[in-house]
Amino acid sequence: MFARKTGWPVLWVVIAALLLSACTQTPTGTGSSPTQSAQASPASKVLRMARNAEPFSPFVPWQIDDNPALFISVNVYDTLLRTTKDGTGVEPGLATKWTPSADGLTWVFTLRDGLKFSDGSAMTASDVKASLDMARGGEKSAWKDNYVAIKDITATDAKTVTITLKQPYAPLLSVLAMFSGGILPADMAKATDAKDYDNTLAWKTKGTGAYYSEGWKKGDPIILKRNPNYWKGTPAVDQVRIEYIPDDNTRVLKLQGGETDVADFVPFSQIAALNTQPSVKAQTFSIQQTAFVILNNSKPPLNDVKVRQALNYATDKAAIIKNVYFGQATPMNSPIPQGTYYDKSLPGYPYDLDKAKALMAQSSGAAGFKVDMQVRSGNTNFANTAVILKDAWAKIGVTVDIQTLDTAVVRTNYRAGDYMTTPAAWTNDMNDPTEIVNYAMRGGASPFAYWTRYNNPDLNDKITKADLEQDATKRQAAYSEIQKIYLDAAPLVFIAYLGASAGWRSNIDGFYIDGLSYYRFEDVKISK
Amino acid sequence: MGRAAYIRRRFVLMAFVLFGVSIVIFGMVRILPGDPAFLILGDRATDQKAAELREQLGLNRPILEQYWRFVSGFAHGDMGQSLLYRQPVGDLVLTRVPVTLALSAYAMGLAAIITLTFGILAAVNKGGWPDQLIRLGFLFALTTPNFWFGILLILLLGLTLHWFPVAGFGDTLAQHVWYLFLPALTLALQLSAVLIRNLRGQIILTMRSDYVRTAHAKGLSSSLVLLRHVLRNALLSTVTIFGLQFGFLVGGAIVIETVFALPGTGQLLIQSITARDYPVVQAITVISAILVIVVNLVVDLSYSFLDPRVTYE
Numbered sequence: 098m099f100a101r102k103t104g105w106p107v108l109w110v111v112i113a114a115l116l117l118s119a120c121t122q123t124p125t126g127t128g129s130s131p132t133q134s135a136q137a138s139p140a141s142k143v144l145r146m147a148r149n150a151e152p153f154s155p156f157v158p159w160q161i162d163d164n165p166a167l168f169i170s171v172n173v174y175d176t177l178l179r180t181t182k183d184g185t186g187v188e189p190g191l192a193t194k195w196t197p198s199a200d201g202l203t204w205v206f207t208l209r210d211g212l213k214f215s216d217g218s219a220m221t222a223s224d225v226k227a228s229l230d231m232a233r234g235g236e237k238s239a240w241k242d243n244y245v246a247i248k249d250i251t252a253t254d255a256k257t258v259t260i261t262l263k264q265p266y267a268p269l270l271s272v273l274a275m276f277s278g279g280i281l282p283a284d285m286a287k288a289t290d291a292k293d294y295d296n297t298l299a300w301k302t303k304g305t306g307a308y309y310s311e312g313w314k315k316g317d318p319i320i321l322k323r324n325p326n327y328w329k330g331t332p333a334v335d336q337v338r339i340e341y342i343p344d345d346n347t348r349v350l351k352l353q354g355g356e357t358d359v360a361d362f363v364p365f366s367q368i369a370a371l372n373t374q375p376s377v378k379a380q381t382f383s384i385q386q387t388a389f390v391i392l393n394n395s396k397p398p399l400n401d402v403k404v405r406q407a408l409n410y411a412t413d414k415a416a417i418i419k420n421v422y423f424g425q426a427t428p429m430n431s432p433i434p435q436g437t438y439y440d441k442s443l444p445g446y447p448y449d450l451d452k453a454k455a456l457m458a459q460s461s462g463a464a465g466f467k468v469d470m471q472v473r474s475g476n477t478n479f480a481n482t483a484v485i486l487k488d489a490w491a492k493i494g495v496t497v498d499i500q501t502l503d504t505a506v507v508r509t510n511y512r513a514g515d516y517m518t519t520p521a522a523w524t525n526d527m528n529d530p531t532e533i534v535n536y537a538m539r540g541g542a543s544p545f546a547y548w549t550r551y552n553n554p555d556l557n558d559k560i561t562k563a564d565l566e567q568d569a570t571k572r573q574a575a576y577s578e579i580q581k582i583y584l585d586a587a588p589l590v591f592i593a594y595l596g597a598s599a600g601w602r603s604n605i606d607g608f609y610i611d612g613l614s615y616y617r618f619e620d621v622k623i624s625k
Numbered sequence: 626m627g628r629a630a631y632i633r634r635r636f637v638l639m640a641f642v643l644f645g646v647s648i649v650i651f652g653m654v655r656i657l658p659g660d661p662a663f664l665i666l667g668d669r670a671t672d673q674k675a676a677e678l679r680e681q682l683g684l685n686r687p688i689l690e691q692y693w694r695f696v697s698g699f700a701h702g703d704m705g706q707s708l709l710y711r712q713p714v715g716d717l718v719l720t721r722v723p724v725t726l727a728l729s730a731y732a733m734g735l736a737a738i739i740t741l742t743f744g745i746l747a748a749v750n751k752g753g754w755p756d757q758l759i760r761l762g763f764l765f766a767l768t769t770p771n772f773w774f775g776i777l778l779i780l781l782l783g784l785t786l787h788w789f790p791v792a793g794f795g796d797t798l799a800q801h802v803w804y805l806f807l808p809a810l811t812l813a814l815q816l817s818a819v820l821i822r823n824l825r826g827q828i829i830l831t832m833r834s835d836y837v838r839t840a841h842a843k844g845l846s847s848s849l850v851l852l853r854h855v856l857r858n859a860l861l862s863t864v865t866i867f868g869l870q871f872g873f874l875v876g877g878a879i880v881i882e883t884v885f886a887l888p889g890t891g892q893l894l895i896q897s898i899t900a901r902d903y904p905v906v907q908a909i910t911v912i913s914a915i916l917v918i919v920v921n922l923v924v925d926l927s928y929s930f931l932d933p934r935v936t937y938e
Contacts, residue, residue, distance in 0.1 A: 147886075153709050153900075162667045239666070296711055315710060316720060316888035340793060342886040346776055347792045351886075354784050354791040505659025505901055512663065543671060 141335040142623045144605070147342040147357040151315060154239075156299040157289045158279030159232035162239045164614075167276045169339070171615045172321060174279025174304040175328075177206055177225065177258070178270055180528050184385055184612015185437050187274045187528065191225070191305060191328075192258070201265035201567045206258045213326035214282055215302070215309035222252035227283035229260075229273075235290045240277035243532075246564075265567050271437070271529035276615070280305060307332045307619035316341075321618070333622045352377055352600050358623070359608055361616075363600040365423040371600055378603055381425040381596035382610035385434035385525035388426070388478070390470075390486070390590035393517050395550035398462035405587040407460060409446035410453035411493045412486065412590050421481045426593040432537070432583045435594055436528045436612065438576040443584055445591060450492060457493045465494030468517040473504040479520040482592070511548040521547075522595065524614055530576050534560050538583050551588035628926070631937035635925075639918050643911065647699070650910040651692050654903045661708050661901040682708050695907055705904035709897070714908045718890060722912060724794065725882070725889035728812070729874045731805050733867070735813035736820065740863070743817070744824030745851070751829055759821065767818035771877055775811040775884040782807060792886040808885040812877050816870055820863055827859035834858075861931055868924025872917045 152166035158174050161167045179190040192206040212220040233244030246266035251259045262269070272278070281289075282303050288294060300313040305328065308321035321337040340357065342348045348360040349367055353374065363371065363379050371379040390412075398404045414428040430445035457463060472483045480501065487497040497518075502510075510516045526532055536544060539560050540552025556579065563575040584591070597610045607620040661684065662675035670678075679685045683694070698705055704714035743763070747756040766774065783791040795804040831837060832855055840850045879891030886892075890909050897905035928935040 151896075155711065314720070315712075315717060316893075340886070341888075342792060343892065344792075344884050344886065347779070347884055347886055350776075350779055350784055350791045351793070354787075356791050356793065503657070503659060504899060505657075505664055508663060508668065509659050512668075544668065 142333065143336045143338055144334045144359065144618060144621055144623060145357045146337060146339045146359040146361070147348045147351050148339055148360075149343060149345070149348065149362040151341045152319075155237070155289070155294070155296045156302070156310075156313075157237075158228075158281070159235060159238040159240050159277045160289065161276065168615055169310075169319065169321070170276045170279055171306070172308045172337075172618055173302050173306040173310065174276070174281065175306045176274055176276065176278045176280065178274040180271070180274045180611065180613055180615075182609070182611050184525075184528050187270045190274065191220070191280060195270070202262045204260045204262070204269065205253070206260070208256045208258065209328055210256075212305055212328055214305055215324040215326060217326055218282065218303075220280065220282075220305050221255040222258045223255075224283045224286070225258045225280050226250045226252045227286045228280045229278055231286050231290060232277050237290055237294075238277075240275070243272050243275065243277065243527075265565050267564060267566055267572055268527070268529040268531040271527045271531075275527045307617065308337060327619070329619060332619045334618060337618050349600065352602065355602065358605050359599060359601040361597075361599050363598045365425040365598060368423070368425065368598060368600075376603055377600055379598065379600035381598045382614075383435065383594070383612070384597045384610060384614040385436045385528070385612055386522060386595040386597070386614065387429055387432075387434050388422075388482070388520070388522045388592045388595050389429070390482075390518050390520050390592065391511060391516075391547060391549055392587075392589060393511075393514060393548075393550060394546075394588050395514060396517055398460065398466055399468070399517060401461040402586060403456045403460035404462045405590075406446070406585075407453045407456035407462075407493055408490060408495065408590050409587050410449045410456065411489055411495075412446070412592065413448045413489050414592055415448065416489070417482055417485050418593055420485060421478050422593060422595065425598065426595050428593055429591040431580045432589070432591060433530050433533050433576075433580055434523070434525050436525050436530060438530050438573050440577040440580045442577075443580060445584070446587070453493050462495070465496070467496040467498060469498045469500050471507045471510060471516050471519040472499060472501050473507050473520075474501045475504070476520075482520050486590075514545075514548070514550060518590075523547075526613065528613065531564055534563070534576070534579060537589075538579065546588060549588040551586065553582070553586065556582050556586075628929070628937055632922070632926075635922050639915075639922075642918060643914060646911060646914045647696055647907070648692075650907050651695060654898075654901070654906050655688070657898075657901065659901050661903065664900050665709055682706075684708075695904070699908075699911065704908040707897075707902055707905050709900045709902045709905075714904045717893065717905060718908050718912065721888060721890045721893055724887055725875065725878050725891060726916070727801070728805055728809055728878050728882070728887065728889060729871065731802075731809035732812035732816060732874055732878075733871070735809055736816040737867075739813055739817040740820040740824055744821045744863075745828065745856070747821065747825045748828035748832075749851075751825075756825075760825075763814070763818040763821050766814040769815075771811055771815055772880050772884045774814065775808065775881055778807050778811055779885075792884070794887050804885075805887070808881045808887060811881055811885075812874055815877065816874060819870065820866060823866055824859060824863045827862055828855055831855045831859045857931055861928065864924060864927060864931065868921050871920040875913050875917065 148165065150165040152163060152169065154161040154163050154166045156166060158170050161170055176190050177192040178187045181188050191208055191212060193209050194207040195204055197204050208222060214220055229250050232238050233241055233247055246262050246264060246269065247260055248263045249261045253259045285303055289299065297312065300310055302310045307324055307327050307329070309324050310319065310321055313319050319339040323332045323335055325331060342351060345362065345364050349363055349371070351357045352360040365381070368379045368381065371377050392399045392405055394400055418424060418426045418428065428445060431440050431443040433439055470483050470486065472479050483497070483499045487499060490497055507519055511519055523533060523537065537547040539557050540546040541557060546552065559575065559579050563572060563579060566572045566575055597614045599608065599610060601608050604624045606622040606624060608616065610616050660675065662678045663670060666675060666678060683691065695705065704718065706712065707714050707717055710717060743759045747759040750756045779791050782788045789807045790804050793804055795801050837850060837854055840854050878889060879894060882889040882891040883895065893905065894909045897909070
């Protein structure tokens with residue numbers, strides 16, 4: 098009984114202390130709501146973006162090997178040419194005009210008039226030469242392989258760049274439209290190759306793109322300021338502030354709460370629900386991305402084409418698209434993404450259990466077999482795909498042993514050939530199919546046809562020839578044949594074409610993700 | 626032995642503990658499969674390029690030499706270069722330690738307030754409805770995964786009521802305090818759940834002791850008895866748990882920092898483990914170990930203030 102009497106006075110003291118501390122702890126909490134506190138004043142328009150990842154590569158176009166960095170790079174460093182919005186062609190960038198010689202070995206590019214870097218200094222042909230020379234020959238360039246056809250680059254005069262080739266190379270224009278060919282001032286470009294080049298210098302950018310950065314430190318938001326000298330005219334948004342919000346749910350919550358204007362990688366499962374809210378919009382943009390399962394073609398019975406085809410037929414793409422991608426995907430009918438020279442007439446492998454069973458019966462795996470499926474931990478799409486496949490493949494006598502492993506381990510294993518199957522995804526970095534075809538289909542040497550160990554010397558030859566072919570119609574035909582051969586050989590289990598999702602506040606106009614999954618802030622407008 | 630000598634001895638012990646931690650973490654990150662060179666260069670890298678990078682990063686040196694570089698560098702305040710970000714680990718980690726530390730301290734502060742409030746309230750109402758309600762409520766907090774609990778708090782206090790921001794860290798000190806409230810509360814509620822049960826039990830136990838009855842008999846007011854005699858004695862074991870839980874708090878902060886998008890060490894640690902960024906993982910682990918040791922030392926020292934009979938030997 099006395100306990101009750103003693104308790105209350107003390108309690109009041111504690112509660113008072115609690116309230117007091119709550120008041121002092123939230124000085125800004127009383128006066129302003131989260132939306133108001135973000136630094137957007139009516140005078141300067143700030144676009145706030147929440148992104149799922151932070152850049153890690155050195156911020157030099159040809160040294161970039163991660164998406165978060167390259168997404169920013171396309172806003173900062175312009176290239177000679179640009180990929181069109183749908184991602185299937187090229188259009189003028191810094192160069193307005195280009196003419197090949199009759200033999201296809203010499204290309205003359207004419208630069209736009211009055212080009213300036215963000216600091217106001219003039220951009221000339223010698224800057225183009227210096228930058229592209231670093232991209233193709235720089236010690237630290239991650240993209241050298243794309244430029245091997247180039248023999249020499251000369252600055253013929255201030256406005257003319259001449260590129261000579263070792264051999265005709267059809268994908269040249271697409272290669273020049275890649276982010277890795279971004280143009281820096283010549284002295285800055287050359288400095289990037291020094292052994293002790295400091296990445297903090299790289300973030301003090303000087304490009305011809307719509308925005309520039311004055312510096313960035315990991316952990317801080319990335320601030321992009323608009324380039325007053327931008328050749329397409331000053332962008333509507335003064336400043337872009339990119340915040341790193343790794344958790345999918347948190348990004349969406351910040352968008353709903355009005356704490357950010359744009360969020361990327363909105364979970365597919367939440368797109369429909371977000372669109373029921375008037376203040377928010379969400380969408381999937383079609384990009385050149387595919388989801389599939391890598392098969393180790395060197396390990397029996399996966400070395401048997403009939404087994405691989407059977408697995409393809411036994412894969413219920415509709416179920417995966419519905420349950421994993423919430424309808425935001427389409428089944429793959431060709432082995433390459435829906436970019437240039439993609440053949441839409443190919444049949445793919447429609448779900449057909451009878452056909453799958455018949456193929457299995459004729460194959461070396463007729464008695465049934467067991468495969469491991471190595472799934473990268475943390476990737477829910479891959480994990481859910483694996484669960485559906487386990488069920489689907491069991492119907493043709495294939496037992497799937499799902500192993501969830503750290504991404505680093507899965508990558509080490511498939512490089513070493515130490516796996517049977519593993520789900521994966523691919524996004525084109527350029528609109529031309531040469532990249533995926535050389536990476537995923539050419540066998541015999543690293544990367545061993547996307548680590549499948551599939552090797553068809555006849556197909557390898559056709560891939561080489563397609564790169565040399567100058568005539569667009571003949572190239573189209575060549576790539577159609579390549580797609581068909583690879584599809585029939587089924588080194589992978591082909592699943593779906595994916596999209597890139599994003600959400601934004603309804604007062605944001607003009608945000609889009611292009612065919613190569615880049616987004617440019619230059620077209621974005623903020624209304625009241 | 627006096628307090629000063631005791632502290633000196635603890636620091637010597639700390640050196641041994643850190644030596645052990647350094648060996649364990651150094652060995653563990655290297656036992657993990659996965660080659661940092663390929664993780665940095667991406668799938669397109671050739672074997673030759675990966676070998677060059679390994680050479681450049683010093684990953685192909687003898688393992689003992691690598692360990693010596695790590696330990697001697699650390700002793701001189703040089704934590705090496707991040708493999709992934711190619712910048713000094715010190716720059717990466719040291720700006721983040723204060724965030725995690727502030728979050729942990731904030732959480733501990735809130736936990737202390739919550740524990741005292743509800744622990745006392747439950748104890749003085751033993752068996753009554755406030756007691757039952759408190760025990761049930763905190764059982765819920767204890768058994769709920771903290772990332773989910775964090776999202777619940779965001780939904781309620783951030784999105785619906787707009788009292789606090791959903792996530793982020795803010796730019797000014799005042800904003801930091803405001804932005805950190807929800808993540809700190811998430812951690813604090815779980816921590817208090819453990820502490821309240823303990824404190825409640827201790828208070829009830831202490832109130833039955835003879836000296837409390839004597840104090841009442843002397844005519845002291847109830848609140849004075851509770852504050853001066855009961856609480857001070859009951860707190861001893863709660864404070865011990867409180868200190869031990871600091872390690873748990875640093876661990877919980879890793880998840881919570883990701884949910885609330887706080888630029889602390891936890892988030893960096895997760896990225897660095899995934900990327901096999903050995904120097905960063907090593908630095909964060911060793912720094913966390915130092916923090917846990919120091920906090921426990923502070924807790925041990927606080928006993929003598931709570932209980933003058935405690936001496937350090």
